[in-house]
Amino acid sequence: MTDELQRLHGARVLVAGAGISGRATIRPLLDLGARVTVTDRNPDALAHSVELGADTIELDALLDDTADDNSGTMREFALVVTSPGFPPDAPLLSRAAGAAVPIWGDIELSWRIDQAEIYGPVRRWLVVTGTNGKTTTTMMLHAILESAGISSVACGNIGLPVLDALRRDDRRADVLAVELSSFQLHWAPSVRPAAGVILNIAEDHLDWHGGIENYIDAKLGALTGAVGVLGLDDQIAGGLRDRSQSVLTVGFTLGYPDAGQLGISGDVLVDRAFADSAVLASVADVTPAGPAGLSDALAAAALARAIDVPEAAVHDGLRRHQVGPHRAAPVGTVAGVDYIDDSKATNPHAARSSLLARDAVVWIAGGLLKGARVDDLVADVAPRLTGAVLLGRDAGLIADALARHAPGVPVVLVDTRDDGAMSSEGSELGQDGEPGQGSGAKQGSGPTPELRRVSAPGADGPAAMRIAVREAAALASPGHAVLLAPAAASLDMFADYAQRGRSFAAAVDELRGSGTPR
Known part of the structure; x- marks a missing residue:
């Protein structure tokens, strides 16, 4: 056991956040002999932590204890293990830093525990990060590893905490296919994977990181091990070779x-990075089809090939892989209109792929943009839009972008605010639902979109989605698609993107059953 972990025996450790990743740290810390205290604002989550053997303290009470001298109670802890949701400038973490208390993320703790062989011999980590495609790539990689007969598990940001994967008794995983967010990588400076990939980089989570450069710096944590892989077709990711710390850096391209590099020759995926020219799979065998799916498949293949997985296993794994829910998944056809659930498109970059895959789209969008801009997205997809239905806190920002770059496209705002206000660039929407004068729209630059506001004060997420689907159906014609690709996070109106997607599917079912989609 390392000195850092040995020092935790008998020491107090504070776990910041009682969600899934926070709770997953409790048993391992207790196994190390630490005395664990969990803090959160959610009393139910704290109660679950007590059941796992931890002490608890309500977050506001802890902050009150440390308010006077910026340290106070903090000096009682030997370590803070933070959940990914806490940004670096969160008051709790600022006070921990002020008291010189080390701060690890749950992934940092996972890495150190694995390297110390607390739960058996060290695993090989294959890390997947990027703005979009992480989950699909991770699941493709897991399918390839299974086809190769390698005991593996998909874990990390994908749902199963890495610590739970390390502790599982039913089946040991020798290789971890680890999806990591920028938040997790920020708090995990020690991770050195056998191979890691940065799929792509676009504006996302800029409010958390404080800017695009910090976001990129966090993503670069995937390129610190033996092999680094870059998505060469992505403008930012493709230019990071000089910043890679990996012993070997390779790339993939369409x-x-x-x-x-790995890439495509005719109708097959080809590896020229780990072989002279090895055929890996047929383009037709990759699901989801299209550029985004092929890019993810090449990334997964690169990680697998980095640990000597044979070509046949890559082919078999990609052929067996199936698309997960809420990722450009068809949910039904009503009156000749296809309804597509891409609720997982939680940023503009992800939404762009879905929108460009269709010729005529009524777009359902909105939520929390997290500091990302949508102007480039709207400009790119404007020729394909036959309508847009917007909901959520930042619907006004998307409406403004449509006014600038897609004039004439009919736009419906589903306004659930009691005061009729939605986020817009420097102003609220006026009483008629039009973007305010401070929105940044250029005056006199062309026709404004046909914008209509549907008032639904107090409606929750599922109710708002039912309205949005009905409005989208009214804008669609046979042969069109109604696409839920929000370009934004879901937490302003839904528990998560999955609930948002389920609400969309339920609304489509209701539409089908009503017999009056138009």
Whole structure:
């Protein structure tokens, strides 16, 4: 056991956050002999932590204890283990730093525990990060590893905490296919994976990181081990080779690959990074089809090939892989209109792929943009839009972008605010639902969109989604698609993106049953 972990024996450790990742740290910390205290604002989550053997303290009470001298109670702890949701400038973590208390993320703790062989021999970590495609790539990788006969598990940001994967008794995993968010990588500076990939980088979580450069710096934590992989077709990710700390850095592209790359030749995926020219799979065998799915498949193949997985296993794994829910999943056809659930498109970059895959789209969008801009997205997809239905806190920002870049596209705002206000660039929506004068729209730059506001004060997320689907159906014609690709996070109106997607599917079922979709 390392000195850092040995020092935790008998020491007090504070776990910041009693959600899934926070609770997953409790048993391992107790196994190390630590005395664990969990803090959170959710009393139910704290109660679950007590059941696992931890002490608890309500977050506001802890902050009150440390308010006077910026340390106070904090000095009683040997370590703070933070959940990914706490940004670096969160008051709790600022006070921990002020008291010189080390701060680890749950992934940092996972890495150190694995390297110390607390739960058996060290595993090989294959890390997947990027703005979009992480979950699909991770599941593709897991399918490839299984086809190779390698005991593996998909874990991390995908749902199963890494610590739970390390502790599982039913089946040991020798290789971890680890999806990591930028939050997790920020708090995990020690991680050195056998191979790691940055799929792509676009504006996302800028409010948490404080800017795009900090976001990129966090993502670079995946390129610190033996092999680093970059998505070469992405403008930002493709330019990070000089910043990679990996011993070997390779790339993947949708074009024909140069030496040191994976890519596509005709109708097959080809590896020229770990072989002279090895055929890995048929394009037709990759699901989801299209550029995004192929990019994810090449990334997964690169990670697998980095640990010597044979070509046949790559082919078999990609052929067996199935798309997960809420990722451009068809949910039904009503009156000749296809309804597509891509609720997992939680940022503009992800929404772009879904929108560009269809010729005529009524777009359902909105939620929490997290500091990301949507102007480039709207400009790119404007020719394909036959309508847009917007909901959520930042619907006004998307309406403003549509006014600038898609004039004439009919737009419906589903306004659930009691005061009729939605987030817009420097102003609230006026009483008629139009973007305010401070929105940044250029005056006199062309026709404004046909914008209509549907008032639904106090409606919850599922109720708002039912309205949005009905409004979208009224804008669609046979042969069109109604696409839920929010370009934003869901937590302003839903428990998570999955509930948002289920609400969309339920609304489509209701539409089908009503017999009056138009």
